[in-house]
Amino acid sequence: MSKPKLAVIGNGMAGIRTIEELLKLAPDKYEITVFGAEPHPNYNRILLSPVLAGEQTLKDIVLNDWDWYKDNGINLITGKKIVDIHRTKRELKAETGEIYSYDRLLVATGSNPFILPIPGANLPGVISYRDIADTEAMIDAAKAYKKAIVIGGGLLGLEAANGLKLRGMDVTVVHVMPWLMERQLDERAGKLLQASLEAKGIEFKMQANTEALIAGESGRVAAIKFKSGEQIPAELVVMAVGIRPNTELAAKSGLAVSQRPGGILVNDTMQTLTDPRIYSVGECVNHRGIAYGLVAPLFEMAKVCANHLAEYGIGRYVGSVTSTKLKVTGVDLFSAGNFQGDADTEDITLSDPIGGVYKRLVIKGNKLVGACLYGDTVDGSWYFKLLREGKDIAEIRDQLMFGESNIGDVGHEGNTRAASMKDTDEVCGCNGVCKGVITKAIKEKGLFTLDEVKKHTKAASSCGSCTGLVEQILMFTAGGDYSATPKMKPMCGCTDHTHQEARDTIQANKLLSVPDVMKFLNWRTPNGCSSCRPALNYYLLSAWPKDYIDDPQSRVINERAHANIQKDGTFSVIPRMWGGETTADELRRIANAVDKYKIPTVKVTGGQRIDLLGVRKEDLPSVWKDIGMPSGHAYAKALRTVKTCVGSEWCRFGTQDSTQMGKDLERAFWRMYAPHKVKFAVSGCPRNCAEAGIKDVGVIGVDSGWELYVAGNGGIKTEVAQFFVKVKTSEEVLEYTGAFMQLYREEGWYLERTVHYVSRVGLDYVKKKVLDDAANRKALWERLQFALDGEPDPWFEFDKARVDTRQFIPIKPIAPAEAIPAE
Amino acid sequence: MKIETHMNWRYVCRLDELPVLGARVIERSDEEGGNVAVFRNDQDVVFALLDKCPHKGGPLSQGIVFGERVACPLHNWTIELKSGEAVAPDVGCTKRFPVKVESANVFIDLTAHA
Numbered sequence: 031m032s033k034p035k036l037a038v039i040g041n042g043m044a045g046i047r048t049i050e051e052l053l054k055l056a057p058d059k060y061e062i063t064v065f066g067a068e069p070h071p072n073y074n075r076i077l078l079s080p081v082l083a084g085e086q087t088l089k090d091i092v093l094n095d096w097d098w099y100k101d102n103g104i105n106l107i108t109g110k111k112i113v114d115i116h117r118t119k120r121e122l123k124a125e126t127g128e129i130y131s132y133d134r135l136l137v138a139t140g141s142n143p144f145i146l147p148i149p150g151a152n153l154p155g156v157i158s159y160r161d162i163a164d165t166e167a168m169i170d171a172a173k174a175y176k177k178a179i180v181i182g183g184g185l186l187g188l189e190a191a192n193g194l195k196l197r198g199m200d201v202t203v204v205h206v207m208p209w210l211m212e213r214q215l216d217e218r219a220g221k222l223l224q225a226s227l228e229a230k231g232i233e234f235k236m237q238a239n240t241e242a243l244i245a246g247e248s249g250r251v252a253a254i255k256f257k258s259g260e261q262i263p264a265e266l267v268v269m270a271v272g273i274r275p276n277t278e279l280a281a282k283s284g285l286a287v288s289q290r291p292g293g294i295l296v297n298d299t300m301q302t303l304t305d306p307r308i309y310s311v312g313e314c315v316n317h318r319g320i321a322y323g324l325v326a327p328l329f330e331m332a333k334v335c336a337n338h339l340a341e342y343g344i345g346r347y348v349g350s351v352t353s354t355k356l357k358v359t360g361v362d363l364f365s366a367g368n369f370q371g372d373a374d375t376e377d378i379t380l381s382d383p384i385g386g387v388y389k390r391l392v393i394k395g396n397k398l399v400g401a402c403l404y405g406d407t408v409d410g411s412w413y414f415k416l417l418r419e420g421k422d423i424a425e426i427r428d429q430l431m432f433g434e435s436n437i438g439d440v441g442h443e444g445n446t447r448a449a450s451m452k453d454t455d456e457v458c459g460c461n462g463v464c465k466g467v468i469t470k471a472i473k474e475k476g477l478f479t480l481d482e483v484k485k486h487t488k489a490a491s492s493c494g495s496c497t498g499l500v501e502q503i504l505m506f507t508a509g510g511d512y513s514a515t516p517k518m519k520p521m522c523g524c525t526d527h528t529h530q531e532a533r534d535t536i537q538a539n540k541l542l543s544v545p546d547v548m549k550f551l552n553w554r555t556p557n558g559c560s561s562c563r564p565a566l567n568y569y570l571l572s573a574w575p576k577d578y579i580d581d582p583q584s585r586v587i588n589e590r591a592h593a594n595i596q597k598d599g600t601f602s603v604i605p606r607m608w609g610g611e612t613t614a615d616e617l618r619r620i621a622n623a624v625d626k627y628k629i630p631t632v633k634v635t636g637g638q639r640i641d642l643l644g645v646r647k648e649d650l651p652s653v654w655k656d657i658g659m660p661s662g663h664a665y666a667k668a669l670r671t672v673k674t675c676v677g678s679e680w681c682r683f684g685t686q687d688s689t690q691m692g693k694d695l696e697r698a699f700w701r702m703y704a705p706h707k708v709k710f711a712v713s714g715c716p717r718n719c720a721e722a723g724i725k726d727v728g729v730i731g732v733d734s735g736w737e738l739y740v741a742g743n744g745g746i747k748t749e750v751a752q753f754f755v756k757v758k759t760s761e762e763v764l765e766y767t768g769a770f771m772q773l774y775r776e777e778g779w780y781l782e783r784t785v786h787y788v789s790r791v792g793l794d795y796v797k798k799k800v801l802d803d804a805a806n807r808k809a810l811w812e813r814l815q816f817a818l819d820g821e822p823d824p825w826f827e828f829d830k831a832r833v834d835t836r837q838f839i840p841i842k843p844i845a846p847a848e849a850i851p852a853e
Numbered sequence: 854m855k856i857e858t859h860m861n862w863r864y865v866c867r868l869d870e871l872p873v874l875g876a877r878v879i880e881r882s883d884e885e886g887g888n889v890a891v892f893r894n895d896q897d898v899v900f901a902l903l904d905k906c907p908h909k910g911g912p913l914s915q916g917i918v919f920g921e922r923v924a925c926p927l928h929n930w931t932i933e934l935k936s937g938e939a940v941a942p943d944v945g946c947t948k949r950f951p952v953k954v955e956s957a958n959v960f961i962d963l964t965a966h967a
């Protein structure tokens with residue numbers, strides 16, 4: 031059976047991105063033919079500006095070279111414009127007369143530069159700025175002529191002006207509005223931008239209306255004439271006054287097209303409204319009334335479109351939030367969202383005219399809705415993230431302006447300026463990736479999103495503390511972080527569903543096994559991957575504590591072997607020492623085990639207990655048995671340690687018995703699985719020797735009772751715990767802690783620690799659920815106790831904890847004759 | 854058994870002694886070439902690889918098995934069980950061994966280079 035034919039009109043960024051996504055999902059589904067009017071393979075249009083400025087070459091910006099099409103069996107026909115679509119016959123007609131048939135069609139014709147309807151607009155020497163041919167024309171003109179005029183003070187115009195100036199021309203930018211980039215910047219930022227471009231030698235003519243372009247003796251353009259009557263000489267005129275969706279072909283073929291702002295009308299699955307066999311993506315479409323002019327939305331569209339072309343039938347495109355960055359070296363500006371503000375918004379502004387810094391943050395309610403930064407854009411990607419995710423910023427509002435590095439980001443302060451880093455500077459400390467490796471991968475492999483950079487370079491893929499830096503490098507190298515709007519971010523490549531959707535589905539449909547969830551939600555892979563399976567296993571476990579049967583094969587090795595794997599394949603054993611207290615007897619048993627099993631290292635951990643490192647896997651059950659102490663769960667997404675100080679029993683300052691409180695907490699909560707690991711600490715007085723200020727729950731004794739702090743984190747990025755409540759009795763400490771923990775267990779996403787959970791939902795929300803609503807608090811605490819009741823200790827109750835003990839027994843192969851009857 | 858006569862099959866265990874979507878380890882000294890991981894997926898296909906990740910030698914037997922792949926427990930590289938190849942963008946390959954399942958008994962040839 032021959033494959034159905036998929037034809038793509040438009041060999042540009044959106045069309046080819048769709049094909050790339052499609053090949054990932056269904057590589058053999060279609061016989062694919064791509065038609066491109068330009069005589070080039072797909073290249074990164076964004077980077078035409080650095081090419082014009084002489085910072086990159088045309089060779090650098092090719093995204094898919096000729097071989098890519100060949101290797102993927104794609105029939106590429108370049109330099110050929112399609113002029114007609116015969117929808118009933120399902121045929122395409124090329125400018126040169128050939129006919130091609132299709133079963134499904136993707137229209138990705140991009141947009142056309144808008145040409146001012148003025149006399150002289152078609153004179154030689156007047157060009158627009160859209161493709162390689164335009165860029166080459168400008169580079170050539172700069173060699174032969176001196177006087178350039180750029181009409182349009184938007185992103186494209188300014189990038190063109192900057193490039194022409196760097197190529198030695200005298201450049202004047204003509205703009206009708208009172209300030210530059212008025213669609214992305216407010217007046218203050220626009221004026222600052224003008225000043226710094228003037229400092230680079232570019233001249234400006236603002237609020238100037240062009241009336242005509244005048245030809246010289248040779249027939250080439252020689253001057254520009256304004257409505258005021260004034261004329262200035264011009265040997266090259268670049269028109270950069272905007273773009274219009276390229277819908278000529280679509281309209282002619284009877285596809286519905288919007289008049290304003292233009293674009294082929296499509297639905298959320300990227301199908302044209304007129305003909306479900308015809309899809310459309312990119313700048314040529316109009317989705318819910320918007321025609322986009324940046325690449326990030328196009329990539330999101332491409333993903334959805336590919337999913338439907340592959341006939342998976344899931345995923346909808348629901349629109350995008352975009353941000354802008356001007357690619358003029360030495361000029362830092364960033365804007366996103368509603369940066370102008372309106373009647374319902376408030377502004378936070380910072381302005382330092384001498385230092386050339388201006389920042390405006392627009393806030394609505396407790397959310398950041400817009401940002402406009404000039405001169406210092408280090409935090410652009412952070413603001414953009416807050417904005418896209420709709421994060422509650424109430425807690426950090428007073429520090430928001432000072433940027434991410436001020437929000438408790440110990441150790442990362444200062445040198446976060448990706449642009450000024452050298453290629454050999456290390457970016458990711460976990461995986462030893464330096465800047466040069468990242469920029470090289472971005473350029474050579476054509477990466478656009480943080481996820482892609484993570485995959486290809488491993489940067490930011492471990493602890494994640496360098497994520498912001500990598501985003502910045504992306505921004506400087508590819509022009510932006512084009513990650514999809516994260517609220518729709520799927521769990522992993524196996525599904526389009528988010529963590530929340532998976533959770534809700536498990537709850538609503540009482541699903542009771544990992545395969546059932548995958549079936550119900552149409553997982554793409556037969557049994558998921560190492561990222562989604564452990565997450566689903568946890569969601570099932572927390573939703574149905576007594577009914578769900580834990581699946582050890584969906585747990586990572588540490589939780590399957592109940593010990594931490596080490597780099598040489600041996601394991602570590604950390605027994606529980608309640609509240610950090612131990613006895614001579616326990617220490618003696620540990621010492622004996624160390625001798626008997628020749629355990630190479632004994633170390634006191636940062637969590638107040640003892641770690642036996644280098645235990646062979648087959649010895650684990652015997653070591654557990656010999657030391658006879660409960661599992662410390664140091665390997666699990668579960669309650670780890672409860673650190674304590676000596677407290678009132680011994681300490682001369684102690685106001686409360688913190689050691690006893692810690693032991694009570696640990697006994698009440700041990701064996702508690704959670705979205706991520708959980709750590710508590712109890713100090714006997716505000717001197718806080720147990721460091722309760724950086725724990726998931728920190729308890730500090732005061733004369734009149736206990737203060738509870740929540741959502742601290744001492745790890746990758748130190749976050750100080752936030753004051754939660756003050757209580758009188760130790761019973762209340764247990765109840766409030768329990769309620770908070772259960773809320774987190776029920777709502778936290780897998781691998782989200784309390785600090786991230788609380789910053790996602792907001793502390794006010796947690797307070798409402800736990801503090802203000804006493805009945806709910808009690809109910810939460812009861813649900814947790816119900817879940818923990820009868821939970822086994824995995825080091826001793828193998829069956830009940832579903833520990834597969836076969837893993838501790840190595841296999842010895844034997845000759846078949848000895849084992850089974852001869853064949 | 855035609856071509857198989859030159860094979861050096863050894864009996865490993867019964868199929869049901871291998872965990873579904875899991876693995877067990879054949880222990881061998883370094884002189885013998887090191888441990889071998891024997892995997893079973895949910896279609897009861899059995900695979901055998903040297904128990905050493907091409908990245909930094911992590912024990913693949915301890916990883917999470919899905920489809921025809923395993924994720925290394927140390928730094929999460931994904932390895933194709935059939936070929937021993939790391940899944941792109943990572944690059945590397947680990948040695949594989951011929952295995953067969955006959956009437957629910959698993960056999961391996963530890964001498965052959967598959």
Ligand code: SRM
Pocket residue numbers: 594595596602604633634635636637638639641664670671673709724742743744745746747783
């Ligand atoms: C053993 C120990 C270091 C030591 O020798 O002291 C340790 C060892 C590891 N830590 Fe830790 N952490 C240890 C205390 C801590 C502490 C201090 C504490 O608990 O008071 C912290 C900071 C507090 C916190 O968690 O907020 C800590 C923050 C981390 C982090 C960063 C977590 C974060 O959310 O920022 C990781 C990475 C992760 O979990 O993804 C980590 C991960 C690890 C891993 C599991 C790395 C790994 O995946 O293999 C290490 C396992 C070694 C092993 O096999 O035993 N370890 N780790 C400590 C065991 C404590 C215990 O008794 O259970």
Ligand SMILES: Cc1cc2nc3c(=O)[nH]c(=O)nc-3n(C[C@H](O)[C@H](O)[C@H](O)COP(=O)(O)OP(=O)(O)OC[C@H]3O[C@@H](n4cnc5c(N)ncnc54)[C@H](O)[C@@H]3O)c2cc1C
Pocket residue numbers: 039040041042043044045065066067068074075076077078079110111112113138139140141159160161186189276279311312313314322323324325326328355357509510
């Ligand atoms: C100089 C410049 C700088 C930019 N900077 C940024 C930036 O910093 N950030 C950002 O997000 N975006 C930027 N953009 C915008 C970005 O490049 C576009 O959003 C993106 O390229 C649009 O992709 P597309 O596939 O829809 O269209 P295109 O990439 O334009 O692809 C459409 C292709 O279809 C071909 N075609 C059209 N009609 C036909 C036909 N009938 N038959 C055959 N082929 C046809 C065209 O020749 C073209 O090659 C910039 C654009 C330019 C020009």
Ligand code: SF4
Pocket residue numbers: none
């Ligand atoms: S124990 Fe913790 S801090 Fe030390 S190397 Fe391991 S993960 Fe890093």
Ligand code: FES
Pocket residue numbers: 906907908909910911925926927928929930
């Ligand atoms: S050793 Fe396997 S991924 Fe590093």
